[in-house]
Each structure stands twice: as structure tokens, then as C-alpha cells.
Amino acid sequence: MQFPESWLRAFCNPPLSTQQIADTLTMGGLEVEELRPVAPPFTRIVVGEIKEAVQHPNADRLRVCQVDVGQGALLNVVxxxxxxxxxxxxxxxxxxxxxPPGEDGQPFVIKLGKLRGVESQGMLCSARELKLSEDHAGLLELEGNPPVGADIREVLRLDDQVFTLKLTPNLAHALSVYGVARELSALTGAPLKEPAFPAVQPTTDAKLKVHVAAPDLCGRFSGRVIRNVNTKAKTPQWMVERLERCGQRSVTALVDISNYVMFEFGRPSHIFDYDRIHGGLDVRWGRQGEQLKLLNGNTIEVDGKVGVIADDREVESLAGIMGGDATAVSDDTRNVYVEAAFWWPEAVQGRSRRFNFSTDAGHRFERGVDPSQTVEHIEYITRLIQEICGGEAGPMDDQVTRLPERKPVQLRVSRAAKVIGMPVSEQQCLDAFARLRLPAQAAGGVITVTPPPYRFDLAIEEDLVEEVTRVVGYGALPTTPPLAPITAKLPPEARRSRFAVRRLLAALGYQETINFSFVEEHWEKELAGNADPIKLLNPIASQMSVMRSSLLGSLLQVLKFNLDRKAERVRVFELGRVFVRDASVQTTDTTVRGVRQPMKIAGLSYGDPDGLQWARKAGQGDFYDLKGDVQALLSPLQAEYVPGAHPAMHPGRCAIIRVDGREVGVLGELHPRWRQKWELPHAPLVFELDLDAVVARRVPQFEPVPRFQPAERDIAVIVNEKVTHDQLLAAIRGADTGGLLRDAFLFDVYKPQQASAGLALHEKSLAVRLTLARSDATLTDEQIEAAVRAVVERVTTEVGARLRG
Incomplete structure (x- = not known):
């Protein structure tokens, strides 16, 4: 909301500077978002009267003007x-x-010069040249015959300031200049000029029949007929000026009067063309299939959830939001019907968004407008219409069906002191309420406040505490250090922080991404295999309709975004929360019934794993490149990789990751079907892990450095080609070596191209290095041979292996 300072001071004029008023309003809860002058600085621009204007002798589009600027001699201006x-x-x-400065930021200085051979001793200005508006169609014609030679800044009051307020939804009573002045008076103690609304005596008996059929839509409906109105009358300059400084352009006199009263007192109203109303008006809920052409040119279809004003033939207006085109006033209008009503906030809220537009009237009504002064404001509108457009007023028609009940709210003074954080007395609270014009009574340390009709935000005790605090002043609150001891919470040593995990992946060459938790529904069904995702009741966009149960879709979207911008190598990860249905979860401070919300970490690798370099030929990464990154992420935990299946991954290139026998994630190459659907040149590699498994780590247990040299022995065994590396090492580690086996790792694999002596086509040779050691003595040859023999016997029994050669 914006308004000029001069209009505010017309109601409340405290002895404060402009900046001090802005600071006072901000500290009182009415945040001043912007404070700017009405016009930029300029000098030596005065009122001039054109005495003569003749055609330029050398130019068709120029005139030579004789201008009186109060200096005695006339100026010659082209x-x-x-x-x-x-x-x-x-x-x-x-x-x-x-x-005023131009686009280059430099002021434009007027000099004595010649235009097409004729001397010009100044310049006649348009509104655009003075940066007052964008109007550049001609000179700015001054109304009211201001004195010749007067400073234009004083004549147009251009030293005024414009306030722009950023109001929270509970401050509906401050959505007007008078409302802000009322708050400023309470905050500063300066007197408030009370408006007077003298009644206009009716001179005709014209009256329009109105029926309020929906009391839950309209609690009060007031109106009157005004005949013989001159709709072609010109809006006074003072009104145009105030409207423009509120950000509202002038339209016609009747529309300007309605807007003016809305900005001044927060009262939206509507003016109908009386002669275009068929029969009477019916205030009711809409009916399915009814259509209405609005003043903005849009044609909408209403239903039973939208309030309307209709006549005997058709819908005429969208209740509390916008009037209709059928009864709009025009230059041919002679008789009008002025309406002001109280629309229940619940009946207006959200209706504008259904039709993809918003209005100043709807903005106010959905927050609450004072229902007690509809008649007074129509009297004020009537008087303005008669002063500007003439007309003969009919009798007032005021129908009250059901008004909001303002229930008393109690404030405990002791509670207020506790919440505010400083001692406050009962008298201080009463003084604050008196300045805010809130009727209050005290008894036994409890103050009972009856909210006035325009205060829709006072419902609970904390609302009154806030009012007391605003008046006392946030600057008066003491700075009190906390009394509770602060003890640092040390994380367990067996758990890494999430930041350490992020740093580790960043060190591996991945970049972190942050994505929305709501995703497209087909991602969940196709990539996560989730047939019943958690749907949002009010999604912010149609493609963000469900909560994600996997991070893979978000990473693929990031990949697609980068590939569309010619990226050749993408390595990204995300650490975030997913949402899975789980009937065992109950509602607590951090959980929602029926929804489990674990944290996961996922990564994606696309392109050359090492980037462009001289030591390695460029190529796409493979399964084992990503597996190495996952092993580094889980280290020092030892993970087991088991062939598995996942809806998002290639059937033969997917592994289930297990730690200590528990499934913690999945790793693999994107399924060709999804690669084709996402139009990816190559298949990316992806992984997804439970974050709890990643942040867990074993606490190191230190051992002394061995004093005796370990022994190493290599064995080569022939096994069936279906025997895996894990099966072989599990058999070796299960051998009874008397505790001598320290390590075993595979260092060679041989598969024959054709059958040979001792090795069939369905067999392969695996070479393993065994590390044997004791901590208390050097191993003897007999101990080493016994340990090796035990290993060979074990692998023979477990996996059907035999020594090669």
C-alpha cells in the first residue's frame, strides 16, 4: 500500500520528520518498505503562461511561443x-x-540556443520531462490558474514524499490513509483528526429494491440512488494528484471518487448504472453455469462457492471483488446506484485466485472491512459526487442481516509482563489500549478488551500482548541475556556429520544440488516404483503434485538441464529427505502420522570420470568407477554388492548395497528405457543410500605396530565361472588358520579363450595373495604351510576350487 505524506499529515501531523515517521511506523509493526520523493530534484522551473504561439518559419512541427514567467519581459521559447x-x-x-537526470544519470541543463534559426530562451515541459508520469503527448497544463512565475515544486507540491507499506495480513485496519493515521496517532500521541460524515438530505424518492438472500455472504448491504449525474465532469486535480500518489491512475470522476474513498477510509464501494439494472438486486451465491463479463473484460463462469450480485435477468457483479460490464457507468449514464456492503472475509478469501486476478477491493474484504460505517461512507461518497458531478440523492437503504460478533478478549497483566520480557503495570496496559481506541476494563489484574468493529485481528490474549508491546515500543524492551545454561551437545564419535559427508563427495568431484521435495507423479511411478505416492492437496504447480520417495528423479532433471546447456561432464549429488507411506508412524513434534521421512543421499555421474586430461583417453565412466566412489563414501565400513533389480536401473548392471547384512542402498546404470525417454546421449550412473548408513562409522581401535615381519603366499585356484569374488574370499576368510590370516585379496583373473590342459571353457583361474602374521613371534615354514593348506581345503569344500597346476 502506498500513499503521500501530505495526505497522512492531513489526519495526523506529529512533530516528526519524514524519516522519523517512517521509523515510528516500522517499529510499530507497519513496515515502511520504501520512502521516495514524489518527483526527482530539479531547479529553476516556474509557472509560465503562453501569450502567443505562432508557426516556426523554418519548421512545420515547431511553434514560437511568447511566454510570461513573471519577469516583466516575455521569453521567446521554441x-x-x-x-x-x-x-x-x-x-x-x-x-x-x-x-531530472536522464538514462545516463546526468542532469539536463537548459541553455540559451537556437532551433532552426530562432532563438529559444528556455523550455516548456511535459510531465514526462519532469519525471512526474510517462505522459509525453504534450505540455503539462496546470489547472487552477497558479500564479505566473511561481516555483513549480510549490505549485504541484512536489516536495511531498510517498510511503510504501508492506503490511502483514492481520493489519487490515491499516489498509487506508486514515487507518495508518490512526496507528500513527496511537504510536506518537499526536491528535487524530476525526472525519465527519454529515447526512445528505434526499431530494428524490427513487429507491432500488434489494434482497439479501445469503446472510453468510453479505452481513450488511447499504445503497442509494442518485439521479441526474454528470458523468462527463472532470475529476478535480487535488483528487487526481492524491490517487496518482497512491499508484492509481485517474479514470472517470465516478470511478475516481469510489477509489478515493477506498484509499482514504479503506471502504471499497461500487457504482452501478441505475438504468441498466433490470428490476431489483439479489445478493446471493452463484449458480452453476452462470456467466459474468467483468470490468476488466474477462468473462468468467461462477458456481455455488462464489458470491454475486444479480438483477432479475443476469449476474451483475462479483461480490466483494469486481463489478460487471453490464451495469458499468459510462458517458451516457445519468442515474447511478451507489453500494457499500460488508462481505464476510471467509466468503471472499481465495475467490480472486480462482479467476487468476486480484483487486484492491478483494484484498481488503478478504482481510476484513469495518461493517459499522457503510452508511456514513455512502454519505461521504454522495457528497463528493454532488460536489463534482452534481445529482439528486434518494433515501438511504440499509439492510443488516448478520454482523460479526466481537467477543471480549482478556489480558492477564502478569502474563503480558512474562511474554514481553519486562515489567508492565496495569495502568501501562490501559494507557496503551486507550491510545489504540480499544475499550478496556480492568479487574484483579485482568484487563478485558472489546475489539471495535474494524479490528478483526484481536481474538486471543497474545494479540493484546502484541498491541501493548507496539505502543510501549520495541526499542524500550531491555536486552536480557538468557539465564538457562548453554551446554554444547557433542556428537557421538561413531557418527559423522552431514557436512563431512558433503565435503567428502565434493572432494570426489561431485557438486551438491538442492531440489524441491515435491516432484512429478510419473517420476515416482516409473523411477521409484512407487504406485501410491503421497499427493499434495494444494501443489504449487501441476508438475509438482507428489512428495518424492527417491532422489533419483531430481538428479536426472539436473542432468537434463545441464546437458541442454552443452555440459559434457556432470557429477552431482543431493542430500535430502524423502517421504514414504508407513502406517506404523504416529504424529509427534517431528513426524506426521502414516508418513516416514528418512534422509537419503544420492549421486549421479555422467561423462568421463576424470575429465579431459593427457594421461587417459576420454570415455564414459562405468559401473566400477561409481562403485569406487561409493566405497570411499562408506569407508571404513565394508559393503557387500549383490546383483539386484531397481525400476530405474539397467537389469544386468545394478547392485544392491549391504552393510553388516542390512540393505542400505542401490547402485547402477540408468535403465535404457529411461535413458531413451529423457533423450540422454549416454547412460548415467546413479546411486542412492540411506544417510544413516553413510554417517555411521566404527570407532577406531588402535593396535601396536607389528614387531615381526608378515609372510605372503600366492595361490591360484580354478573355479567354475559362476563363482564370484565374494564367494571365494568368504571361503578363504572362513578357513581355520589359527588366527594367522591377516588379509587376502584378488590380484589376477584368467579366463581361457578355448579349452586347454587343466582348464575348461566354463572355468576361470583366480589368483589370491594371502598375508599371514603373528603379533608375538615370527612364523615358521610349518605354520605357514599349515595355514595355506587350511585355506586350500576350505575353498575346495566351499566353492569346488582346485589348485592350478
Whole structure:
């Protein structure tokens, strides 16, 4: 909401500077988002009257004007404006004047010069040249015959300031200049000028029949007929000026009057063309299939959840939001019907969004507008119409069906002191409520406040505490250090922090991404295999309709975004929460019934794992490149990789990751079906892990450095080609070596191209190095041979192996 300072001071004029008023309002809860002058600085621009305007001898589009600026002698000014004519008074820049800065930021200085051979002793200005508006159609014609030679800044009151307030939804009572002035008066103690609404005596008996059929839509409906109105009358300059400084352009006199009262007192109203109303008005809920053409040109279809004002033939207006085109006033209008009503906030809230537009009226009604002064405000509108457009007023029609009940709210003074954090007395609270014009009574340390009709935000005790705090002043609150002891919570040594996990993946060349937790529904069904995802009741976009149970879809979207921008290598990860249905979860401070919300970490690798370099040929990474990154992420935990299946991954290139026998994640190459659907040149590699498994780690147990040299022995065994590396090592580690086996690792694999002596085509040779040692003595040859023999016997029994050769 924006308004000029001069309008605010017309109601409340505290002895404060402009900046001090802005600071006071901000500290009182009415945040001043912007404070700017009405016009930029300029100098030596005065009121000039054109005495003569003749055609330029050397130019068709220029005129030579004789201008009186109050200096005795007339100035000779060359002007190209089409409305330059004798008798009008316009802003005139004298020689040496500085106009507002242009696009280059430098002020434009008027100099004595010649245009097409004729001397020009100044410049006649348009509104755009003074940065007052974008109007550049002609000179700015000044109304009211201001004195010739007067400073234009004083004539147009251009030293005024414009306040822009960023109001929270509970401050509906401050959505007007008078409402802000009322708050400023309470905060500063300056007197508030009370408006008067003298009744207009009716001079005709014209009355429109109105029926309020929906009390849950409209609690009060007031209106009157005004006949013989001159709709072509011109809006006074003072009203145009105030409206423009509120960000509202002038339209017609009747529309301007309605907007003016809305900005001044927060009262939206509507003016109908009385002669275009068929029969009477019916205030009711809409009906399925009814259509309405609005003032903005849109044609909408209403239903039973939208309030309307209809006549005997059709819908005429969208209740509390916007009028209809059928009864809009025009230059041909002679008789009007002025309406002001109280619409229940619940009946207006959200209706504008259904039709993809918003209005100032709807913005106010859905927050709450004072229902007690509809008649007074119509009297004020009537008086303005008669002063500007003339007309004969009919009797007032005021129908009250059901008004909001303002229930008393109690404040415990002791509770207020505890919440505010400083001692406050009962009298301080009463004084604060008196300044805010809130009726209050005290008894036994409890103050009972009856909210006035315009305060829809006072419902509970904390609302009153806030009012007391605003008036006392946030700056008066003491700075009190916390009394509770603060003890640092040390993380367990067996658990890594999430930041350590992020740093580890960053060190491996991955970049972190942050994505929305709501995703497209087909991602869940196709990539996560989730047939019943958690759906949002009110998604922010149609493609974000469900909660994710996997991070893979988000990473693929990031990959696609980067590939579309010619990226050749993408390595990204995300650490985030997923959402899975689980009937065993109950509602707590951190959980929602029926929804499990574990943290997961997922990564994606696409392109050359090492990037462009001289030591290795460029190529796509494979399963084992990503497996190495996952092993580094889980280290020092030893993971087991078991062939498995996942909806998002290649059937033959997918592994289930297990730690200590528990399934913790999945790793593999994207399924060709999804690669084709996402139009990816190559298949990316992806992994997804439970974060709990990644952050867990074993606490190191230190052992002394061995004093005796270990022994190493290599064995080569022939096994069936279906025997895996894990099966072989499990058999070796299960051998009874008397505790001598320290390590075993595979270092060679041989598969024959054709059958040979001792090795069939369905067999392979695996070479394993065994490390044997004791901590208390050097091993003897007999101990080493016994240990090796035990290993060979074990692998023979477990996996059917035999020594090669």
C-alpha cells in the first residue's frame, strides 16, 4: 500500500520528520518498505503562461511561443508540443535550469540556443520531462490558474514524499490513509483528526429494491440512488494528484471518487448504472453455469462457492471483488446506484485466485472491512459526487442481516509482563489500549478488551500482548541475556556429520544440488516404483503434485538441464529427505502420522570420470568407477554388492548395497528405457543410500605396530565361472588358520579363450595373495604351510576350487 505524506499529515501531523515517521511506523509493526520523493530534484522551473504561439518559419512541427514567467519581459521559447497554445499555463524551464537526470544519470541543463534559426530562451515541459508520469503527448497544463512565475515544486507540491507499506495480513485496519493515521496517532500521541460524515438530505424518492438472500455472504448491504449525474465532469486535480500518489491512475470522476474513498477510509464501494439494472438486486451465491463479463473484460463462469450480485435477468457483479460490464457507468449514464456492503472475509478469501486476478477491493474484504460505517461512507461518497458531478440523492437503504460478533478478549497483566520480557503495570496496559481506541476494563489484574468493529485481528490474549508491546515500543524492551545454561551437545564419535559427508563427495568431484521435495507423479511411478505416492492437496504447480520417495528423479532433471546447456561432464549429488507411506508412524513434534521421512543421499555421474586430461583417453565412466566412489563414501565400513533389480536401473548392471547384512542402498546404470525417454546421449550412473548408513562409522581401535615381519603366499585356484569374488574370499576368510590370516585379496583373473590342459571353457583361474602374521613371534615354514593348506581345503569344500597346476 502506498500513499503521500501530505495526505497522512492531513489526519495526523506529529512533530516528526519524514524519516522519523517512517521509523515510528516500522517499529510499530507497519513496515515502511520504501520512502521516495514524489518527483526527482530539479531547479529553476516556474509557472509560465503562453501569450502567443505562432508557426516556426523554418519548421512545420515547431511553434514560437511568447511566454510570461513573471519577469516583466516575455521569453521567446521554441516548442514542438501539439497543445502549445495561448492562454494555458505550463511548467517553464528557465535558462540555467537543471531537469531530472536522464538514462545516463546526468542532469539536463537548459541553455540559451537556437532551433532552426530562432532563438529559444528556455523550455516548456511535459510531465514526462519532469519525471512526474510517462505522459509525453504534450505540455503539462496546470489547472487552477497558479500564479505566473511561481516555483513549480510549490505549485504541484512536489516536495511531498510517498510511503510504501508492506503490511502483514492481520493489519487490515491499516489498509487506508486514515487507518495508518490512526496507528500513527496511537504510536506518537499526536491528535487524530476525526472525519465527519454529515447526512445528505434526499431530494428524490427513487429507491432500488434489494434482497439479501445469503446472510453468510453479505452481513450488511447499504445503497442509494442518485439521479441526474454528470458523468462527463472532470475529476478535480487535488483528487487526481492524491490517487496518482497512491499508484492509481485517474479514470472517470465516478470511478475516481469510489477509489478515493477506498484509499482514504479503506471502504471499497461500487457504482452501478441505475438504468441498466433490470428490476431489483439479489445478493446471493452463484449458480452453476452462470456467466459474468467483468470490468476488466474477462468473462468468467461462477458456481455455488462464489458470491454475486444479480438483477432479475443476469449476474451483475462479483461480490466483494469486481463489478460487471453490464451495469458499468459510462458517458451516457445519468442515474447511478451507489453500494457499500460488508462481505464476510471467509466468503471472499481465495475467490480472486480462482479467476487468476486480484483487486484492491478483494484484498481488503478478504482481510476484513469495518461493517459499522457503510452508511456514513455512502454519505461521504454522495457528497463528493454532488460536489463534482452534481445529482439528486434518494433515501438511504440499509439492510443488516448478520454482523460479526466481537467477543471480549482478556489480558492477564502478569502474563503480558512474562511474554514481553519486562515489567508492565496495569495502568501501562490501559494507557496503551486507550491510545489504540480499544475499550478496556480492568479487574484483579485482568484487563478485558472489546475489539471495535474494524479490528478483526484481536481474538486471543497474545494479540493484546502484541498491541501493548507496539505502543510501549520495541526499542524500550531491555536486552536480557538468557539465564538457562548453554551446554554444547557433542556428537557421538561413531557418527559423522552431514557436512563431512558433503565435503567428502565434493572432494570426489561431485557438486551438491538442492531440489524441491515435491516432484512429478510419473517420476515416482516409473523411477521409484512407487504406485501410491503421497499427493499434495494444494501443489504449487501441476508438475509438482507428489512428495518424492527417491532422489533419483531430481538428479536426472539436473542432468537434463545441464546437458541442454552443452555440459559434457556432470557429477552431482543431493542430500535430502524423502517421504514414504508407513502406517506404523504416529504424529509427534517431528513426524506426521502414516508418513516416514528418512534422509537419503544420492549421486549421479555422467561423462568421463576424470575429465579431459593427457594421461587417459576420454570415455564414459562405468559401473566400477561409481562403485569406487561409493566405497570411499562408506569407508571404513565394508559393503557387500549383490546383483539386484531397481525400476530405474539397467537389469544386468545394478547392485544392491549391504552393510553388516542390512540393505542400505542401490547402485547402477540408468535403465535404457529411461535413458531413451529423457533423450540422454549416454547412460548415467546413479546411486542412492540411506544417510544413516553413510554417517555411521566404527570407532577406531588402535593396535601396536607389528614387531615381526608378515609372510605372503600366492595361490591360484580354478573355479567354475559362476563363482564370484565374494564367494571365494568368504571361503578363504572362513578357513581355520589359527588366527594367522591377516588379509587376502584378488590380484589376477584368467579366463581361457578355448579349452586347454587343466582348464575348461566354463572355468576361470583366480589368483589370491594371502598375508599371514603373528603379533608375538615370527612364523615358521610349518605354520605357514599349515595355514595355506587350511585355506586350500576350505575353498575346495566351499566353492569346488582346485589348485592350478
Amino acid at each position: 516548442c514542438g508540443a501539439p497543445n502549445a497554445r495561448p492562454g494555458i499555463r505550463v511548467p517553464t524551464a528557465l535558462v540555467g535550469a537543471e531537469l
